[in-house]
Structures are given as structure tokens and as C-alpha cells.
Amino acid sequence: MSLRIVVCVKYVPDATGDRHFAEDLTTDRDAVDGLLSELDEYAVEQALQISDEADDAEVTVLTVGPEDARDALRKALSMGADKAVHVDDEDLHGTDVFGTSKVLAAAIEKTGYDLVVCGMASTDGVMGVLPAVLAERLGVPQVTLLSEVSVADGKVTGRRDGDAATENLEAALPAVVSVTDQSGEARYPSFKGIMAAKKKPVEELDLDDLDLDGDDFGLEGSWTAVDEANARPPRTAGTVVKDEGEGGKQLAEYLAGQKFL
Amino acid sequence: MAEVLVYVDHVDGSVRKPTLELLTLARRLGEPVAVHLGAGVETAAPVLAEYGAVKVLAADAPEFNDYLVVPKVDALKAAFDAVSPSAVLLPSSAEGKEIGARLAVRIDSGLITDAIDLEAGDEGPVATQSVFAAAFTTKSRVTNGTPVITVKPNSTAPEAASAAGSVEQLSVSFGELATGTRVTSRTPRESTGRPELTEAAIVVSGGRGVNGAENFHVIESLADSLGAAVGASRAAVDAGWYPHTSQVGQTGKTVSPQLYVAAGISGAIQHRAGMQTSKTIVAINKDSEAPIFDLVDYGVVGDLFEVVPQLTEEVKTRKG
Numbered sequence A: 001m002s003l004r005i006v007v008c009v010k011y012v013p014d015a016t017g018d019r020h021f022a023e024d025l026t027t028d029r030d031a032v033d034g035l036l037s038e039l040d041e042y043a044v045e046q047a048l049q050i051s052d053e054a055d056d057a058e059v060t061v062l063t064v065g066p067e068d069a070r071d072a073l074r075k076a077l078s079m080g081a082d083k084a085v086h087v088d089d090e091d092l093h094g095t096d097v098f099g100t101s102k103v104l105a106a107a108i109e110k111t112g113y114d115l116v117v118c119g120m121a122s123t124d125g126v127m128g129v130l131p132a133v134l135a136e137r138l139g140v141p142q143v144t145l146l147s148e149v150s151v152a153d154g155k156v157t158g159r160r161d162g163d164a165a166t167e168n169l170e171a172a173l174p175a176v177v178s179v180t181d182q183s184g185e186a187r188y189p190s191f192k193g194i195m196a197a198k199k200k201p202v203e204e205l206d207l208d209d210l211d212l213d214g215d216d217f218g219l220e221g222s223w224t225a226v227d228e229a230n231a232r233p234p235r236t237a238g239t240v241v242k243d244e245g246e247g248g249k250q251l252a253e254y255l256a257g258q259k260f261l
Numbered sequence B: 001m002a003e004v005l006v007y008v009d010h011v012d013g014s015v016r017k018p019t020l021e022l023l024t025l026a027r028r029l030g031e032p033v034a035v036h037l038g039a040g041v042e043t044a045a046p047v048l049a050e051y052g053a054v055k056v057l058a059a060d061a062p063e064f065n066d067y068l069v070v071p072k073v074d075a076l077k078a079a080f081d082a083v084s085p086s087a088v089l090l091p092s093s094a095e096g097k098e099i100g101a102r103l104a105v106r107i108d109s110g111l112i113t114d115a116i117d118l119e120a121g122d123e124g125p126v127a128t129q130s131v132f133a134a135a136f137t138t139k140s141r142v143t144n145g146t147p148v149i150t151v152k153p154n155s156t157a158p159e160a161a162s163a164a165g166s167v168e169q170l171s172v173s174f175g176e177l178a179t180g181t182r183v184t185s186r187t188p189r190e191s192t193g194r195p196e197l198t199e200a201a202i203v204v205s206g207g208r209g210v211n212g213a214e215n216f217h218v219i220e221s222l223a224d225s226l227g228a229a230v231g232a233s234r235a236a237v238d239a240g241w242y243p244h245t246s247q248v249g250q251t252g253k254t255v256s257p258q259l260y261v262a263a264g265i266s267g268a269i270q271h272r273a274g275m276q277t278s279k280t281i282v283a284i285n286k287d288s289e290a291p292i293f294d295l296v297d298y299g300v301v302g303d304l305f306e307v308v309p310q311l312t313e314e315v316k317t318r319k320g
């Protein structure tokens, strides 16, 4: 039996760009170029490695996002994923993590899965909770924040480096995992991979296709509201001195003046 | 007055500082009821009471240690059902966020993660968050259900305010999912004897400029002279010079100390995301063009191997 792996990837505004809020206080997705979240590249990489280890496996990349989010899917396909699913619906603008997880869960069930692989957090929202919520919705084990992961004999095992301890985890498939940026560098798409990706199937779905009702989603359906967004006042440029042999002492003098010493 | 559930982060009953901050914030919203899971409630309860817990709901079971996250969600849900609180607060640790998020799904409520401040508002708690690598500050509310909010460490100074803190046993029945992910082994992190990175008043971080694990003692000596925690950039962590638990930034820890010292760190956006809200920032870098200098209150352009040891000596002398 083939191992069915679904990788959840998000299309995000480039973190090195100048990110802003739109008038409705959602992320302004026009202000900055978008790309496949760098943290989701690690998820694609681990999925591909698990797939390589398995006798027979299929990797599907899945995104919920606007039309441009296809770019993220293309990137993942050119890294080596087999096919893609894109959920795009105008009713989804402004959807929160609970709505997004509902859509992802429905799309994952429709696709069929043994293993779901997520990134540790999206580089725009950075909540880092979606994988746990997805596991709750799908009713399967959550094996999250792994810096090492492997699949064998119908089980997923992995290492979670927590604040207080390092834990080794084990769960039976089907399961939802998320991997951190410590899990191993993601591969670059090869030229061959980029060419091959153009021919790989991308399934387009909207909420109707998933039997979901638009009213539950979008800004209206969101259970949190942002009332204010204010740019942090830029830090006023401080004093910068060149070390002429007394730099450490000058710094100490400054710290003493600020009552740190 | 409305009750507010506070999830207790502790190690065998020794309560971690962020929980005391949560209790302090919870008192702005109502009466804190602490939820203590696992061993050590006898040790924890007096501390929780001192910081304002009117009640401590306690449950202990092997499941909390043997399986990941979900048993704790089951227990917090039981506490929620027993109390019907007006809000639920958890620490913004990886685990705290996951527990909070799953609880929020179960109780059909909105979730706010990584709040840095919390006030009572006409329509429920108002949470301040810092977003887009700390370039923006937002104020948000939960508009559906009982707000579940995770709060970052160092968001407020813990203030004692004695309350009864009577311990009540919480009865928990675990659902089918509780035993889904087994913890097959656990290696507790060894204590460095230094303050916790996210809780420290002063953080001294080293980056690629430190140029080797064998040189990190330069950073550590300065940290020790200041009573500071030690941090590292991802470049230093990826090179294997310092453990990942010390990484500051987007995929590491967010710190907001009174003083942040960056040595041999360029100041990439992903690093800034984790330290930009520090009160005072100083940097030592040999490149005067390094972006970190855009953020500093005081910067020294120079070789860290000259400047940092000199600073350490001077700190020691001044502190006597």
C-alpha cells in the first residue's frame, strides 16, 4: 500500500520585505512579494525524504490561499512533490487559524492521507498552532515540532527539543507532524525538477467542492478581531563609537550611566 | 467576580516565573484560578496563592508525562467545565500554545497567541501583540466564546497579592486521543546555572563573529559578570557552537530584556524579530555597516575579542 503524504504549505509575504497591514487590518499581501514560507520548505524536504525511504509513496502539497499561492505549490512541486491541491475561494480572505484548519482538514480528508507534514510556524502569522489544531480536527495523533522524524512499520517517530527537555515521540499512522528548521536543510529545485513541475497536476478546489459554507470563513467568521495596528516608533539611532582601544571601557561607562552597573 | 483560568507552568511543583506574570495579569480581568497538572502541587500551591490564585485545581496522572499535549488539553477542558471562566491564560511556550489552541477548538472560542500585554476592556480582554518582526504593535480581542490567550514571558512584573489558593482535586477522564502520541524517552535539559533566556533582565548574545565554540567563553564571561543569560544567533547555532535552546529570533526565543548585548551579530530581520523589543540594545561589531547598528542605543565598531573582554574586566571592577 502506498504511503500517502500531504504537506501543508503556506504562501507568505517575504519576511525581508517591508510588511504592512491592509485597511481591513489583515496582512497586506500586495505590498510585498510572496513566496513559499521558508519554514515550510523544511516540511517539503522531510516529506520527500520519508517518501524516498518508503517502498511506495505519494507526496501531495496543499495550500489554502489566494491565486498567487500557486507559486508556493510550483516551488514545492519542483523540489519533488508529486501533485498539488490549491484551495482558493474569495470567501476565505481574512480567515483565522480555526477556519484555515477546517478547510485544510476537509481537503486532506478528500485527498486521502496517512501522514500530514506541516512546518513549525508560518513566517507571517507565526502562531505555530495550526498543526496541533489540525490533529484535533482530524482526530489523529499530533507529533509536532520535530527536529528529527522517520516513518516505519506504520509508525512515526521523532525527536522534539523542548524548553525543559528533549523528548522522543512515537505514534501510529495516520498522524499530523510538524518539523522545525533544525530538521535539515531543504533541497534546491533542480532544473529537471523545475521542468517536471510544469506538467504535474494541480487540483483547484473552492469551498463548495469541500462542502463548506462560506459564512463560516473570512473576516466575519474569524473569532478574533484586530482593533488597532500601529507601527512601532523606529528606534532612535543611538551613539556608535569606533574602538580605538578603549571601546570596552566606553561601553562600560555607558552601561553605568544607564544604571546597569 | 468572574474567574480566570491560569495554566501553571512548573517543574515538579517549582512554579516558573511566567506563571506568576500570568496570575498578575489575570487579576486585571478577574479572580485567578490556577490549574496545576502533574506532581508537586503541595510546593506550588503556596506560591500560586501568594500571587493571587483564589483556588488551585490539581490533577496528577501518569498520562501527563507519558503522552504529548493531549492529556493536558483534556484536563484543562475539565477545569474549564468546572469553573466556566471568563478567560483562559497560558504561557506562550510551544506546549502552552498547543494546549491553548486545542482547548479553543473544543470550546468553540477564539485564540490569541503571544500577547505581550493584557487589559480588561468593555468587550472582554484586550491583548497587545507585537507582529511582523516587531515592526507593528496590535490590539486584538476574541469575539467568539471564552477568550483563550497565551502570554509571552517578561510581559509584566509579577506582583504578589495574597489569596486563599485552596487546593481542590480536579477529576479528569482522558479521551481516546490522549494516548495517541507516546513519549518514549525524555532527557531534561541540564541547567547552566544562568538565568532563563526568556526571563532574564540582561541577555548577552554571540553570533558568527564569535568564530567557534571554543571562543564562546568570551560571551559567557561577559554574561556572568552581568548576571545575564547567554543567547546566540542562528548562524552560531547552525555552526554547532551553541545549543539551539539559546537561539534568539524568529525560530528561536523572543527576548525582551532590559538590556540586550549583541556581539558579532549582523542583525538580520529574523534575528531582530526575537530581540527588537528589548529596552536597551548595545552591539559590538567590526563592520560599521552592520544593520544591527540601526537598532542600538550604543554601539562599538570594533573586534569583539578586544572589546568584550575589556568590557567584562571593567564590569567586574565597577561591580567590585
Ligand SMILES: Cc1cc2nc3c(=O)[nH]c(=O)nc-3n(C[C@H](O)[C@H](O)[C@H](O)COP(=O)(O)OP(=O)(O)OC[C@H]3O[C@@H](n4cnc5c(N)ncnc54)[C@H](O)[C@@H]3O)c2cc1C
Pocket (backbone or CB within 6 Å): A038, A039, A123, A181, B206, B207, B208, B209, B210, B232, B233, B234, B235, B236, B247, B248, B249, B250, B251, B252, B253, B263, B264, B265, B266, B267, B268, B269, B270, B271, B274, B284, B285, B286, B287, B290, B302, B303, B304, B305
Ligand atoms: C526562516 C528563517 C528563520 C530564521 N530564524 C533565525 C533566528 O531565529 N535567529 C537568528 O539569529 N537568525 C535566524 N535566521 C537567519 C538570519 O537570516 C541570519 O542568517 C542570522 O541571524 C545571521 O547570524 P549572524 O548575525 O551571527 O551572522 P552574520 O550575518 O554572518 O554576521 C556576523 C557578524 O559578525 C561580525 N563579526 C565577525 N567577526 C567579528 C569580530 N571579530 N568582532 C566583531 N564582529 C565580528 C560581522 O561583521 C558580521 O556583521 C533565520 C533565517 C530564515 C530564512
Ligand SMILES: Nc1ncnc2c1ncn2[C@@H]1O[C@H](COP(=O)(O)O)[C@@H](O)[C@H]1O
Pocket (backbone or CB within 6 Å): A008, A009, A010, A011, A037, A039, A040, A043, A062, A063, A064, A065, A097, A100, A104, A117, A118, A119, A120, A121, A122, A123, A125, A126, A127, A128, A129, A130, A131
Ligand atoms: N493557509 C495555509 N495553507 C496550508 N498550510 C498552512 C496554511 N497556514 C498554515 N499552514 C501550515 O501550518 C503551519 C503552521 O502555521 P501557523 O500555525 O499559522 O504558524 C505552517 O508551517 C504550514 O505547514
